[in-house]
Amino acid sequence: MAEALSDSGSANAPTIESVRESLIRQEDTIVFGLIERARFPINSPTYSASYAKIPGFTGSLAQFVAHETEALQAKAGRFTSPEENPFFPKDLPASLVPSQNHTGVLHPSAASININKSIWDFYFDKLLALFAVPGDDGNYAATAASDLVCLQALSRRIHYGKFVAEVKFKESPKEYEPAIRAKNRDALMKLLTVESVEEAVKKRVAKKAMVFGQEVTLNSTDGSNGKYKVDPSVLSRLYAEWVMPLTKLVQVEYLLRRLD
Amino acid sequence: MAEALSDSGSANAPTIESVRESLIRQEDTIVFGLIERARFPINSPTYSASYAKIPGFTGSLAQFVAHETEALQAKAGRFTSPEENPFFPKDLPASLVPSQNHTGVLHPSAASININKSIWDFYFDKLLALFAVPGDDGNYAATAASDLVCLQALSRRIHYGKFVAEVKFKESPKEYEPAIRAKNRDALMKLLTVESVEEAVKKRVAKKAMVFGQEVTLNSTDGSNGKYKVDPSVLSRLYAEWVMPLTKLVQVEYLLRRLD
Numbered sequence: 054m055a056e057a058l059s060d061s062g063s064a065n066a067p068t069i070e071s072v073r074e075s076l077i078r079q080e081d082t083i084v085f086g087l088i089e090r091a092r093f094p095i096n097s098p099t100y101s102a103s104y105a106k107i108p109g110f111t112g113s114l115a116q117f118v119a120h121e122t123e124a125l126q127a128k129a130g131r132f133t134s135p136e137e138n139p140f141f142p143k144d145l146p147a148s149l150v151p152s153q154n155h156t157g158v159l160h161p162s163a164a165s166i167n168i169n170k171s172i173w174d175f176y177f178d179k180l181l182a183l184f185a186v187p188g189d190d191g192n193y194a195a196t197a198a199s200d201l202v203c204l205q206a207l208s209r210r211i212h213y214g215k216f217v218a219e220v221k222f223k224e225s226p227k228e229y230e231p232a233i234r235a236k237n238r239d240a241l242m243k244l245l246t247v248e249s250v251e252e253a254v255k256k257r258v259a260k261k262a263m264v265f266g267q268e269v270t271l272n273s274t275d276g277s278n279g280k281y282k283v284d285p286s287v288l289s290r291l292y293a294e295w296v297m298p299l300t301k302l303v304q305v306e307y308l309l310r311r312l313d
Numbered sequence: 314m315a316e317a318l319s320d321s322g323s324a325n326a327p328t329i330e331s332v333r334e335s336l337i338r339q340e341d342t343i344v345f346g347l348i349e350r351a352r353f354p355i356n357s358p359t360y361s362a363s364y365a366k367i368p369g370f371t372g373s374l375a376q377f378v379a380h381e382t383e384a385l386q387a388k389a390g391r392f393t394s395p396e397e398n399p400f401f402p403k404d405l406p407a408s409l410v411p412s413q414n415h416t417g418v419l420h421p422s423a424a425s426i427n428i429n430k431s432i433w434d435f436y437f438d439k440l441l442a443l444f445a446v447p448g449d450d451g452n453y454a455a456t457a458a459s460d461l462v463c464l465q466a467l468s469r470r471i472h473y474g475k476f477v478a479e480v481k482f483k484e485s486p487k488e489y490e491p492a493i494r495a496k497n498r499d500a501l502m503k504l505l506t507v508e509s510v511e512e513a514v515k516k517r518v519a520k521k522a523m524v525f526g527q528e529v530t531l532n533s534t535d536g537s538n539g540k541y542k543v544d545p546s547v548l549s550r551l552y553a554e555w556v557m558p559l560t561k562l563v564q565v566e567y568l569l570r571r572l573d
Contacts, residue, residue, distance in 0.1 A: 081542075193390060194391035
């Protein structure tokens with residue numbers, strides 16, 4: 054049972070190739086999530102604490118749904134997986150199901166790296182308005198559930214940087230050790246940045262938004278006429294401004310602890 | 314705030330056209346859901362009460378996750394929408410958020426129609442093994458969450474038959490009234506069946522499985538080489554054997570109550 058590699062289907066230790074496959078597969082999940090969230094308009098009351106007024110809970114409906122869903126998923130054992138990082142780690146209930154045998158792929162300090170606060174903030178403060186149309190259709194509960202699917206997919210993808218860093222380090226430890234020992238974040242960031250790869254990723258996620266966000270009809274190969282459910286440029290921007298920089302931040306944080 | 318038409322984006326009473334658009338859009342949601350569930354193998358412990366042994370809960374992890382998720386979504390107001398039907402309607406908590414102004418599109422007896430038991434059964438007993446590969450990767454909590462996304466999408470689509478029946482009835486009440494008064498289910502089923510349309514739907518959902526389930530690469534238009542994340546024929550079969558017959562069952566049940 055290799056939790057770390059559910060996406061690649063391999064039960065062995067991750068490789069550069071299996072990690073790459075997982076990252077590519079997770080792009081599909083993110084694009085699907087955004088397309089599904091785009092079914093609803095912004096629905097701003099979902100994000101307003103003054104709308105929700107839920108007895109015993111301070112916060113918006115989006116916060117309530119995320120907090121409560123994570124609590125029940127914690128009971129179901131979700132966060133025992135090193136791939137999953139909660140948005141509300143405080144007071145998370147313990148798992149109620151038999152514990153899994155997680156293969157010890159990552160350095161133990163990986164568990165202390167959680168940048169979901171940044172993910173939550175860019176998602177609600179910046180990203181959402183780029184792909185959800187203005188308006189209010191009253192479907193706040195479904196909207197909040199849909200947001201959480203996006204948030205969890207983004208969190209999983211960005212924190213997958215832990216696995217990316219581990220396989221890169223394993224492949225050429227000598228390349229990383231000096232910068233790690235010097236606690237040189239800039240040097241690590243430089244080692245982890247391959248601009249040509251980043252350009253290709255930006256193009257590929259935009260293409261996925263075109264392919265997955267088109268109107269599929271029986272009569273034509275592409276009935277979208279250039280109209281897509283989520284603007285492909287939003288996907289490029291999401292990856293350029295947030296997903297890739299934050300993944301690299303996770304990698305740097307992981308590498309800085311890798312020799313502890 | 315027209316809950317009934319969130320997908321079509323219209324705030325007016327549903328029309329044949331807006332209902333048709335919503336049904337087509339919901340196909341995408343279902344295909345995405347199955348593709349996402351197919352990331353995981355079957356993971357059979359998710360469905361075994363003897364694996365879960367959750368204190369205070371009798372049932373499998375899939376049942377626990379669905380039951381608890383519905384409870385929190387009920388608090389968030391999800392089931393005040395006439396488009397949403399719970400799998401565990403017993404003891405569902407009340408909504409904690411301000412009530413929505415639902416446009417009274419449907420006949421009040423619509424609320425009594427809920428065939429989620431049939432949906433749950435065909436999903437777990439028949440459908441799942443058709444598109445999830447055998448195996449166990451230990452990700453049971455994520456698997457159960459993924460199943461619930463599929464179940465809710467299927468439930469929403471099938472119970473949308475209430476809206477389909479309403480617009481059909483409104484368009485030509487005289488055509489339906491004799492069969493309704495005679496409580497003639499067979500006659501109603503015949504009126505609701507248009508084989509050419511059903512054939513087109515089966516083809517379209519298979520095409521969507523090809524388009525959305527392909528491997529998108531930068532170099533080719535279709536890098537799938539005939540390999541898709543979910544076999545397109547499974548989508549045709551899902552619609553032919555379950556989605557369309559059960560939608561018609563909902564329509565018949567609705568029409569039988571329409572003159573009450």
